[in-house]
Amino acid sequence: MPIASANASQPAIHVADLLKTFNVPVREAGLKAAVQSLVHRETREVRAVDNIGFDIGAGEIVGFLGPNGAGKTTTLKMLSGLLYPTSGEALVLGHVPSKRESAFLRRITMVMGNRNQLQWDLPALDSYELIRAIYRLEPGAFRTTRDEFIELLDLAGLVNKPVRNLSLGERMKVEIVGALLHRPQVLFLDEPTIGLDVTMQKRIRSFIADYNQRYGATVLLTSHYMADVQALCRRVVVIHHGKILYDGELARLGAQFDATKTIGVTLKDGEGDLSAYGEVISSEDGRVTLRVSRADAPEVATRLLRDLAVADLTIEDPPIEDVIERVFASGSEGPP
Amino acid sequence: MAGREVLRPIVLAGRFFRIGALNELQYRANFAIQVFQSAIALGTGLAVLALVFSQTTELNGWSEPELLVVMGVHILMGGVIGMVIQPNMVRLMEDIRRGSLDFILTKPDDAQVLVSVRDIQIWQAVDGLTGAIVIVVAVAQLGGAFGLGQALLFGLAFVLGGLTIYCFWLILTVGAFWVVRIDQIVELFEGVYQSGRWPVTIYPGWLQVSLTFLVPIAFAVTVPAQALTGRLTPGTLALAAGFAIALMAFTRWWWRFGLRRYSGASA
Structure with a gap:
């Protein structure tokens, strides 16, 4: 452009070191605390935006x-x-x-x-x-x-x-x-x-x-x-x-937050147990979806094609929603 | 350029009025309802006045046509409040509560002006017109000479009164930045405003002071009516002007203070 x-x-x-804090009132549940808060209001500082x-x-x-x-x-x-x-x-x-x-x-x-x-x-x-x-x-x-x-x-x-x-x-x-x-x-x-x-x-x-x-x-x-x-x-x-x-x-x-790929496999002779190849996420209508680590994906695919009668095989990045979910989950535990 | 900026509120109000009017004109039922309401209010007012003067010939120095003037000004000012001031303030309260004030604050124009002129209820003009007719009839009944000077004096007193009432409303409405629910002030104001049907001078001292400086109904109704009945002294007019200017300055400061609270700048 x-x-x-x-x-x-x-x-x-x-934007540099941008910070926004709000003071929100806090009180315990119950009538006594409610009455107390009328006289003495306790507030807690919440960092809505924390030095971004x-x-x-x-x-x-x-x-x-x-x-x-x-x-x-x-x-x-x-x-x-x-x-x-x-x-x-x-x-x-x-x-x-x-x-x-x-x-x-x-x-x-x-x-x-x-x-x-x-x-x-x-x-x-x-x-x-x-x-x-x-x-x-x-x-x-x-x-x-x-x-x-x-x-x-x-x-x-x-x-x-x-x-x-x-x-x-x-x-x-x-x-x-x-x-x-x-x-x-x-x-x-x-x-x-x-x-x-x-x-x-x-x-x-x-x-x-x-x-x-x-x-x-x-x-x-x-x-x-x-x-x-x-x-x-x-x-x-x-x-x-x-x-x-x-x-x-x-x-x-x-790539950064979700080091996995999903492999979708359809076998010629119906469903089989593929748990030896990776984590089975779903298995329906003859199609099995596996989760494997990003690095192992090519090798697992090769093995699947070699060992089994495969009608169709795809290798995909996981849906972005799943990735985002993992990012948020990692945020709750602290940055990776 | 500075002159254009001073006129900016009027230009903007004109735009909003024009568009509001074009739309409301489609709804004749609203017009009919407003005419009906105004007629009932006028009828009640006249009946009460007739009742009072069936017992006496004057009320605390005010004759019947003079009190009719007060009633006319009361209806006229009520029309202005209902047409411009109240709808805008009610909407401002709503906007503060729902957070939609954000849209006004991201506009490159004076936010106080925008929140004060954007909603105009044109059918309330029926009340304005009724008030004007009552005033004309009453002034004719008074007899005597009524010159241009008196009319201008009335115009000035009326504008000052209108500004004072506007400031009063905005001061209360800005309170919504702290206390979220203040809808009741509408009913409260309407109740107190009814006391303006009579000249505030007939009330006891403490009430007179309250109706002058606390809820400025004296400036909104009694003072303009005094201008029409030849009772307005230069001192009163100066007080009305001084009070209006001071109140506008305070309102401006208070509005900005409220906005700072809204945006978290005062915390």
Whole structure:
């Protein structure tokens, strides 16, 4: 991407030693403790984000992964200026987000899959008009962008209806258009496809990819759907308990955290006991799936082909969901 | 450029109003309901007034047409509150509770302005219109000379009163940053606001002070009504202006303080 290389020297997002702590009230169960807490409230410091650091280059799409409560949304909120960091450094497009300068806010956007910003009772077109007024967009350029997005997402028949009459998926599409009308250079997408069906997820994914290509925008995306991450992100940052467990290529995540491969075997003469070759994960309809270590995979496959009458054999990386699960599990035990 | 920035709240409110109006105009039933409500409120108000003046010819120095002026201003201000102030504050409370305020805070415009003008209930304008008609009728009944100067004075007092009430609402609403559920303030305010049907001067001293500085109904209703009935002294107007300016400055500071709490900057 040309834009990415042009600004490669200065990252679009720079995060160093970023820390956010919350004081949450704690009390024992029971009435006595409840009454006591009225007088003397005990709080405990929780580190939602614990000294994390990463750089994201202009034009990159990075997947931000972690289980619920890992600190993803807190980080996104700090980067978009909604939360004030306890300490550490965050720079987005050279701005300190918490200052919430107009020049900064003009260049970013935030999409939250479970919340709406468009006016519920109005057609999306009217809300877009309000967005134009708020961002003070030039009418001609605004119309061009709006119509282009409407066409890309096939929204022609929907933008005239009140938002409350739209389906969840349709609503998300009109929301995303609203969030991008001012052509932001940095996109913070928090679960943009949550609750959507597969077709709609794909549609939104390809729109994001397209926007990234067209405008060289930087995207930081959180999603529970690994399909989103696989389709869009070459790089992922995995966070757990506020700490970064992994930052690198998605393709290498498996190699680092899950040193296994799965071998699928279909025998010509029905099922047999293959436990001698590896750990049997499943066995159904004549197909047996084995888990073996990454290093042993070629040798096991050779033995299977040599010893048995094999109709079909595949060697695959384990599903990304399984890998992620292992990453999180390793995070609970401490980094590997 | 600075002039444009000062007018920015009005420009934005105009946009929101236009779009809200275009949409609401489709729902004639809402209009009919509002007309019905306004008619009942007006009818009750007039009946009570007639009842009072069947017993006496004046109430603490206020004649019947003068009290009709107070009622007109009360309805007019009620219309403004119902049209702009209350819907925006209720929505702000909701947004704070549900976390959707985030969208406002990521917009490159003044967040206080945005939360104050984005929801406009146009049918409440019926109340505004009713109030205006009552005022015109009452002023005509008063007889005497009514000049442009008096009208301007009323306009000024009314704007100051409106700003004061707005500040009062926003101060309470910002409390939602600390105490999440404060929905009851809507009913509470409506109850207290009813006391503005009568000039606050008829109430005992402690209540007068409360209705002036605690819940600023005196500035919102009685003072503009005084402007129309030739009772407004320069001292009172100066007090209304000074109070409005001080309250706006405090509201601004309080709003920012609340936001700092919301973003965890004060912790």
